[in-house]
Amino acid sequence: MRFASIGFRFFLLVIAAALGLAIYNWGRGHPQDLPWTRLSLADPIGPFTHMKIARLHRQFATCRALLDGGGEDYVVLPPQNSGPHCGYADGVRLESSRDFSYKPRAEVSCPVAVGLFLWEKQIVEPAAIRHFGVPVRRIDTFGSYACRNMRGGREGWLSEHAHANAIDVAAFRLADGRRVGVASDWTGDGRDAAFLHEVRDGACGMFSTVLSPDYNSLHRDHLHLDQAARGGWSFCR
Numbered sequence: 446m447r448f449a450s451i452g453f454r455f456f457l458l459v460i461a462a463a464l465g466l467a468i469y470n471w472g473r474g475h476p477q478d479l480p481w482t483r484l485s486l487a488d489p490i491g492p493f494t495h496m497k498i499a500r501l502h503r504q505f506a507t508c509r510a511l512l513d514g515g516g517e518d519y520v521v522l523p524p525q526n527s528g529p530h531c532g533y534a535d536g537v538r539l540e541s542s543r544d545f546s547y548k549p550r551a552e553v554s555c556p557v558a559v560g561l562f563l564w565e566k567q568i569v570e571p572a573a574i575r576h577f578g579v580p581v582r583r584i585d586t587f588g589s590y591a592c593r594n595m596r597g598g599r600e601g602w603l604s605e606h607a608h609a610n611a612i613d614v615a616a617f618r619l620a621d622g623r624r625v626g627v628a629s630d631w632t633g634d635g636r637d638a639a640f641l642h643e644v645r646d647g648a649c650g651m652f653s654t655v656l657s658p659d660y661n662s663l664h665r666d667h668l669h670l671d672q673a674a675r676g677g678w679s680f681c682r
């Protein structure tokens with residue numbers, strides 16, 4: 446009996462070790478699916494990607510190293526302090542490349558820049574190729590940094606825009622000259638609407654808040670993408 450008990454414990458130990466080894470090996474092949482692994486811009490989007498990006502709010506050097514590693518062309522912006530509840534210390538401006546740009550040039554917090562990098566490469570470009578057969582050359586925005594409250598009112602929570610933690614995307618310019626705009630093309634059964642819904646849904650993987658025309662009429666003409674420092678689960682609608 447005693448021998449059986451020891452044998453059984455040994456058996457359990459072997460099972461536990463095998464299980465641990467299997468999880469370790471699986472995790473090495475799927476770092477994006479584990480919450481404790483380091484973020485890499487080369488990895489696919491996983492369930493913890495947006496949380497790892499939110500943690501970069503307190504790690505400007507780490508955040509910049511990620512952009513450097515990804516080959517993003519940017520300049521560090523001087524810190525802004527425009528009032529008691531406005532400003533940022535981790536702003537970057539994304540420079541235009543021959544193939545891709547933001548208009549106006551995106552001036553955002555570094556975690557938003559990381560989110561945009563992943564969104565552009567892993568969501569927007571593949572979706573554009575699939576739906577239209579050509580890449581996106583330019584993303585038109587309503588800008589990022591604004592010292593104002595949420596919903597534009599004078600009261601309420603201060604918007605993530607007040608810390609350059611958000612950007613409002615209005616339209617996509619394709620390589621063939623076509624323009625796909627949130628205001629003009631969100632509804633309908635066509636490929637323009639399908640593309641817009643797909644890039645909205647995809648943004649939920651790397652931004653903590655994504656608001657579209659489905660959320661309310663204030664967002665009828667843009668996608669609001671933000672990287673709240675609180676982290677946690679993302680809110681997408």
Ligand SMILES: [Zn+2]
Binds near residue numbers: 611612613
């Ligand atoms: Zn916004």
